[in-house]
Amino acid sequence: MKxxxxxxxxxxxxxxxxxxxxxxxxxxxxxHGSNAQGNEAISAPNxxxxxxxxxxxxxxxxxxxxxxxxxxxxxSKEMMAVAKSMxxxxxxxxxGFITGFQVSKTPETLTGDETHGKTLYQTCAACHGAAAEGNxxxxxxxxxGQYSWYLLRQLQAYRSGQRGAxxxxxxxxxxxQIAATLQQDQDLNDLVAYINTxxxxxxxxxxTDIKK
Amino acid sequence: MxxxxxxxINNKQLSRREALLLLGKVGGSAAMLQAAGLFGLFAAxxxxxxxxxxxxxxxxxxxxxxxxxxxxxxxxxxxxxxxxGYQCKILEAxxxxxxxxxxxxxxxxxxxxxxxxxxxxxKDPDLYFNAGPARIPAxxxxxxxxxxxxxxxxxxxxNYNKNCYTQDDNAFGGKPVRIREYEADxxxxxxxxxxxSIQAEAKLDAPFDDIDRQKLIEFCxxxxxLSSDFTYEGxxxxxxxSGGILSPGVLKKPRAFADLLQSNFWAGAMxxxxxxxxxxxxxxxxxxxxxIVDAFLSRLAxxxxxxxxxxxxxLLPQGVEVSYWLDGQLQTEQADYCLNCIPAQLMAGxxxxxxxxxxxxxxxxxxxxxxxxxxxxxxRFWEKEQIYSGISWTNQDITQIWYPSHGLFKxxxxxxxxxxxxxxxxxxxxxxxxQERIAAAITQGSKLHSDxxxxxxxxxxxxxxxxxxxxxxxxxxxxxLLKTSFATIQAPVGGHYMVGDQVSYHPGWQEGAVRSAxxxxxxxxxxxxxxxxxxxx
Numbered sequence: 001m002k003x004x005x006x007x008x009x010x011x012x013x014x015x016x017x018x019x020x021x022x023x024x025x026x027x028x029x030x031x032h033g034s035n036a037q038g039n040e041a042i043s044a045p046n047x048x049x050x051x052x053x054x055x056x057x058x059x060x061x062x063x064x065x066x067x068x069x070x071x072x073x074x075x076s077k078e079m080m081a082v083a084k085s086m087x088x089x090x091x092x093x094x095x096g097f098i099t100g101f102q103v104s105k106t107p108e109t110l111t112g113d114e115t116h117g118k119t120l121y122q123t124c125a126a127c128h129g130a131a132a133e134g135n136x137x138x139x140x141x142x143x144x145g146q147y148s149w150y151l152l153r154q155l156q157a158y159r160s161g162q163r164g165a166x167x168x169x170x171x172x173x174x175x176x177q178i179a180a181t182l183q184q185d186q187d188l189n190d191l192v193a194y195i196n197t198x199x200x201x202x203x204x205x206x207x208t209d210i211k212k
Numbered sequence: 213m214x215x216x217x218x219x220x221i222n223n224k225q226l227s228r229r230e231a232l233l234l235l236g237k238v239g240g241s242a243a244m245l246q247a248a249g250l251f252g253l254f255a256a257x258x259x260x261x262x263x264x265x266x267x268x269x270x271x272x273x274x275x276x277x278x279x280x281x282x283x284x285x286x287x288x289x290x291x292x293x294x295x296x297g298y299q300c301k302i303l304e305a306x307x308x309x310x311x312x313x314x315x316x317x318x319x320x321x322x323x324x325x326x327x328x329x330x331x332x333x334x335k336d337p338d339l340y341f342n343a344g345p346a347r348i349p350a351x352x353x354x355x356x357x358x359x360x361x362x363x364x365x366x367x368x369x370x371n372y373n374k375n376c377y378t379q380d381d382n383a384f385g386g387k388p389v390r391i392r393e394y395e396a397d398x399x400x401x402x403x404x405x406x407x408x409s410i411q412a413e414a415k416l417d418a419p420f421d422d423i424d425r426q427k428l429i430e431f432c433x434x435x436x437x438l439s440s441d442f443t444y445e446g447x448x449x450x451x452x453x454s455g456g457i458l459s460p461g462v463l464k465k466p467r468a469f470a471d472l473l474q475s476n477f478w479a480g481a482m483x484x485x486x487x488x489x490x491x492x493x494x495x496x497x498x499x500x501x502x503x504i505v506d507a508f509l510s511r512l513a514x515x516x517x518x519x520x521x522x523x524x525x526x527l528l529p530q531g532v533e534v535s536y537w538l539d540g541q542l543q544t545e546q547a548d549y550c551l552n553c554i555p556a557q558l559m560a561g562x563x564x565x566x567x568x569x570x571x572x573x574x575x576x577x578x579x580x581x582x583x584x585x586x587x588x589x590x591x592r593f594w595e596k597e598q599i600y601s602g603i604s605w606t607n608q609d610i611t612q613i614w615y616p617s618h619g620l621f622k623x624x625x626x627x628x629x630x631x632x633x634x635x636x637x638x639x640x641x642x643x644x645x646x647q648e649r650i651a652a653a654i655t656q657g658s659k660l661h662s663d664x665x666x667x668x669x670x671x672x673x674x675x676x677x678x679x680x681x682x683x684x685x686x687x688x689x690x691x692x693l694l695k696t697s698f699a700t701i702q703a704p705v706g707g708h709y710m711v712g713d714q715v716s717y718h719p720g721w722q723e724g725a726v727r728s729a730x731x732x733x734x735x736x737x738x739x740x741x742x743x744x745x746x747x748x749x
Contacts, residue, residue: 026521026537027325027680029521029523029561030305030325030521030558030680030681030683031325031561031683032561033561033562033563034522034523034524034561034562034563035563037561038561039557039558039560039561040560040575041556041557041558041560041561041574041575041576041577041579042557042558042561042579042683044561074639074642074643077639077642077643078325078326078642078678079326080326081325081326081327081643081678082325082326083326084326085326085327085328
C-alpha cells in the first residue's frame, strides 16, 4: 500500500484531473475499459452508465462478501479482491473518477424476441424505470447501456442463488425472487434483447455529458 | 523421503489382448494430449528459423514510431528500428519494463490487482524466481540472437531430472516415486509386452522382413532393458535398492504395470521432456531472465516512458494518434507508425477507431491463466534427496515443484512451489490471498517432501490473469480462430500493427514476441520502400 500512496502523491500533482484522478481509479480502467465503458474480453461491465450511489453500494457489497462469495464465480472473485484492497478514501476517489466519464457503449447485435422482452420488462419497470433509467429510491440501477452478456450473467446468478442470497442483502433478495420467475433461458434472452434497444439515459451525476 | 512400499501392490495378470489395448491407450492418449497443447501452448514442433531481421537504414526523411508496451516485442522493435534510423518511443503502462519477462527478487513490487505484494526474499543474487519465461530452447534462435549480441551470460537450465518425483494421489498410496523408477519400470513392461507380441507373430506384414522383425525385438530389449529372454526383471535404470559401488548392486523389485498405469504420470508429464520446446538442453540467463530486459534497456536510454497508460488509439489518414495518461494528465502524440503490444483482451477495452473485424478478433482472444508460486527455503533440503535442478510432478493443484538450476550447495534457495497452466486451477489460486497460496503450496508440497513446511521461509505468487496491465498470459487462440483470423490481426491497418507473442503461433514464448516484432518491422520497411518508389515515379 505504501507504493500506492506514493503513486497517489505523484499523480495528483497540479493537474486538471487532480480532483478526481487516483492511481487506484486508473486501475479501474485496465479492466473496465479506457472510458469505463466495460470490456467483454475481461468480463468487466459498463461502469460509466452507473450512478455514484449504485457504484458505492456495489463496492460495499464486494467488500462485505455479498457479491463474490461464491467460489464458482471467478469474475466476481476478481472484483472482490480489488474492492477489499480499497480504503474508504480510495472508493470515494474511484467513484469520482468513474462518474466523470462520458457515457458510452460498444454496440451489440442480439437475436431475441424484443416484443416478448418488452412484455417481460413490465415487471422490471416498477423498480428500474420505464426507460431502464434506474431508481435510487428503490436501489435499482440503470440497465439501459449495460451489456447483454453482463445482464444475462447477473440474471443467471440471481436465479441460481449465487447473487442475492447473502444475509442483509435485502435488495439482492428481492431481485433473486423476481429472477426466479424467469425460468426459460429464452425469456432471459428476449428480456436483454429488449433492454439493448433502449437509449442510454443520463445518470443522476451532474458531471455526466452524454455521448451518443 | 520414505521408501515406497512395494509389497502392497498386487501384480494383476493382464492378457496379451488386454495389454495391447492398454498400450494403444497409452500411446494414443499421450499423442492426443501433446497434440492438444498439453501445456496451454501450441506444442507443434518449431522449425528452426535461422534468418534474422535485416532492416536497411532509412535514407529519406524522419519517421516516427510509437511502441505500446515495453515487453520483449516492444524492446526488440525499439532497438532494431532505432538502429535503422527511425525515431522510437515506448509507452509502458506499468512501473517497470519487461512485460511477462519478470524476475522477482528482494524488494520487488508485484502489481497484482487487488493483491499487491512485495518480495521479502533475502537480498542475494541467487535468490530470485522467473515468474514468466524461465527457459529457452536452442531452436528459439531469435531471442538467442539477442542473448549472443548483448553478451548476456547464459547457463544451462534443467527441465528434466530422473531423480525428481512423481506423486499421484491415485497411485502407490499417494506416495512419491522417483521418476527414474517409474520410467524404467514403465518402459520395461511396455517393451516386454511389445517384444513378446512380436515374437508371437509368425510373420510381420510387409514391409518388415525377418531381419527387421529380429531388430524390432532387439530394439524392445534395449528400450526396456530386458533380460535375455525378453522379460523385464527390473533395471539399474530405476536406481539400485542397495549397493552398487563397494558391494554388488541390488535391483529394485519392479512395480506392477497395472499399478504404474494407476498414476496419471504416463498421460503427459512423463513425455514433457520430449516436447520440442521443453527438451534438453535448455538455457537461461545467469541471475534471472530479466537480464535480457536489462540488456535492451541499457541500449534504449530515454526511449521508454513508464507509467503511461494508453487511453485511445486513433488511425489517421497518415499515421496513428495515441492518447495516454501520464502523471494524471492526458497526453497525445502522433507517429507515422504504431506497434501495439498491448494484450488484445485489454486493447478491446481501449477507445479506438479500428475496423470492426480487426477489433472483433481482439475481443475473441481469451486470457491465458497461469500461476506460479515461489518459496524461499532456509535449507536446500532437496540436495540431501539427491535432487539438483529439475521438476517434480504431482496431480495436486500445485502440479510441479521446480528445483533451482543454480546456487548448488549454497544455504538457501528459491523453489518454484507451484506452476499451473490449467485455467480452473489458476482460478482457484487467484481467488486466494498470497498467504493462502503459500499455505496451499506447502500443504500440497508436503506430499512430496516430508517436513516441507519446516524449510520454507516465505513466498510470493504470480497469477498472470490478475497482473495489472496484462490480465492474462499467452493469448489463448482457438484452432478455429487461428484459421479464420490470425491473418487479420497480423496484417497492418494503415500504420498500425498488433504485435507480441499474441500475434504468433507460439504465444507464451519470447520467440513468438521477437519474431512478431521482426515481421511487423519488415512490413514497415516494405511500406517505406513502396512510398519511396511512388515518390521516384
